Amino acid sequence: MRKIISPLFLIVVITSLLLSGCFGKKDKANGDEKVAVNPAGVFPIVDEKVTLKVLVHGNALIENFETNEFTKWYEEKTNVHIEWEVVPQKGAKEKLNLILTSGDYPDVILNFGVSPTEQLVYGQQGIFLPLNKYIDEYGKETKELFRKYPKVKDVITAPNGNIYALPRINENYHGLMGQKMWIYTPWLEKLNLKMPTTTDEFYEVLKAFKTKDPNGNGKADEIPLAGATTGWNMNIENFLMNSFIFTNKTTSNRMIFNEEGEIDVVFNKDGWREGLKYLNKLYSEGLLVGETFTQDKDQLKQMGDHPGVPILGTVAAGIPQDFADIGGDRWSDYETVPPLKGPNGLQVTPFDSYPMANGVFIITSAAKYPEVAFRWADAMFSEEITLRAVHGRPDIEWRWAEDGELGINGEPGKWKKLISFGSVQNSHWYQTGTHIQDEALRSSLVGEEGNIESVLYNETKEKYAPYQQDPEKMVPPLFFTEEQANELATLQKSINDYVGEMVARFCNW
Structure with a gap:
């Protein structure tokens, strides 16, 4: 006679198997x-x-x-x-x-x-x-x-x-005012030129770099001014446009507060048009190279690290390691150009109040x-x-500070770099991933003469901080409603791509 297995017995057996992992293991x-x-x-x-x-x-x-x-x-x-x-x-x-x-x-x-x-x-x-x-x-x-x-x-x-x-x-500190221009000072000294402070003076310096053979090799191979389409603050317009109209590229894609306190854009204003004319003048006279609007920062760095004689006179960049090897000596001969005073007297440093x-x-x-x-x-x-x-690794790429060592801000230091920062390496992730380097940590770095962090701190304090824009006048990063976001997802890219394309086309006109 065939035994009948009760449903309850089956449930107990299957449950036991599941719990033991012997059946249906995930x-x-x-x-x-x-x-x-x-x-x-x-x-x-x-x-x-x-x-x-x-x-x-x-x-x-x-x-x-x-x-x-x-x-x-x-x-x-x-x-x-x-x-x-x-x-x-x-x-x-x-x-x-x-x-x-x-x-x-x-x-x-x-x-x-x-x-x-x-x-x-x-x-x-x-x-x-x-x-x-x-x-x-x-x-x-x-x-x-x-x-x-x-x-x-x-x-x-x-x-x-x-x-x-x-x-x-x-x-x-230097990142709060990150839109910078760098100039090769040995060329200024050789040609007996002063650091430019206005857009007119800047134009004259670039013209001298192009025509007076400052690298001394008898060839017309000098690049007076260049930038790139990638990299931190390497877009040429980010620096130069602020001499004609305050351009908030730092936090919100060229959006500004207008005189009525409403959010507006800069690229349909008269000051923007005047800035484009200036860029066009530089390009048409061969002072601004066309590669600026197509090359990435790696290609720009090949200009800065050109073997033999230097060929790059001025360059837009937030940090020098993006256009020259920090492991070499050439980068230290570049100094920052202060914000240039424009034809209407505008001289301003955008301030990133959302670092x-x-x-x-x-x-x-x-x-x-x-x-x-x-x-x-x-x-x-x-x-x-x-x-x-x-x-990088403690006691190899950096170490904790010793008693008496001072940070770049003049206060007691907390840590010190043991190798130069900004060269190709395989010990750390550089600026990749989630991390927090607040101002206290960055400024507690033990400073040394010629150290890149000290250079950036001092150049920012001396040349850019005096012209700092009021942080309250900077448009913060913005979220939008779902309806607005769906519309902006397409519009924002189209508009920004169009503005970038038109900047290049007007300069190349």
């Missing part, structure tokens, strides 16, 4: 089971190694993200392995847009500076994950960041209350382990990991 590798994440502040982040796929914006000063010393150290500390997809700087934005429309997303998008508008649009579509619950549960360092900088939380919070991206804070890069770290809907990804980014806000990520 595969962590396919993301079907949540991995156990250790509490905030506890390392490693996970006891069993987890892999994240990270799409990262390339950096010319990093040899290889995969073999980088910080990458290896951070993997050992966190137990999180990274599969990198590195996107070259040139065309990076277009590549990201293609990926976001393809549906084939990485776990993490890193260092692309995704705009608030894009964050909201893709967040509403479910492609970017809200980070709020991860901040609540795991955001040890993020909460400390918000405590120190309440404005940061306001700026990165979308109108719907969600936070879709973590920023990078880089509150250094942060927005849209640096994003988790997508493809992430198998979003809690792990968030903890991986959150921990980088800590001081120790920031110093390792940005400057």
Whole structure:
């Protein structure tokens, strides 16, 4: 006689098998089971190694993200392995847009500076994950960041209350006034010229650089003025336009407050047109090279590091390591040009009252382990990991300050660099990822004569701070409503691309 198995018995057996993992076991590798994440502040982040796929914006000063010393150290500390997809700087934005429309997303998008508008649009579509619950549960360092900088939380919070991206804070003195122009001073000395202070004087200096063979090789190979389309403040218009109309490219894509206190744009104003005429004059006389409107910063650096005689006279850049090798001697012969007084007397330094890069770290809907990804980014806000990520290994690339050593601000120092900063290396991530370098940390760097940080601090204090714009007159980074964001997602790119194209075309007219 056949035995009849009761339904209750089957339920008990199947439940036991499920609990024991012998039946229907979930595969962590396919993301079907949540991995156990250790509490905030506890390392490693996970006891069993987890892999994240990270799409990262390339950096010319990093040899290889995969073999980088910080990458290896951070993997050992966190137990999180990274599969990198590195996107070259040139065309990076277009590549990201293609990926976001393809549906084939990485776990993490890193260092692309995704705009608030894009964050909201893709967040509403479910492609970017809200980070709020991860901040609540795991955001040890993020909460400390918000405590120190309440404005940061306001700026990165979308109108719907969600936070879709973590920023990078880089509150250094020279970065607060980052739009700079650099000039090769041996050429000024050879031609018996003074540092230019007005747009007319600047024009005369450039003309002398072009026609009087300042590098002394008997060839007309001098490049009086150049810039690039990528890199920090390397767009030529960012510096020169402020002599004709205050141009807020620092925080909000050329938006300004007009005389009525309303938000307006600069590129339909008479001052902008006068600035374009000036740029056209420089270009038409061969003082501003055409490559300025097409080359990236790596190509510009080839001009600055030209073998043999120098050929680059003046260059727009926030920092000299973007146009010359800090490991060499040539960069130290460049000094900053102060804000140039324009024909109507305007002489102004834009001031970045929001010293942060927005849209640096994003988790997508493809992430198998979003809690792990968030903890991986959150921990980088800590001081120790920031110093390792940005400057390298302690006692190799940097060390803690000794008694009596002073920082670049004249106060007691906290840390000191042991090698020059700004050369191609493989020990750290340079300015990639989430970290916080506040003004106190940056200014507590032990200063030395000729040290790049000391140079930047002093040049900014002496030449740019006296003309600093009132921070309250700077338009902050803006979020928009969902309806506005959907419209702006298309309009913003079209308008900015058009303005950039027209600047180049009017200069080349």
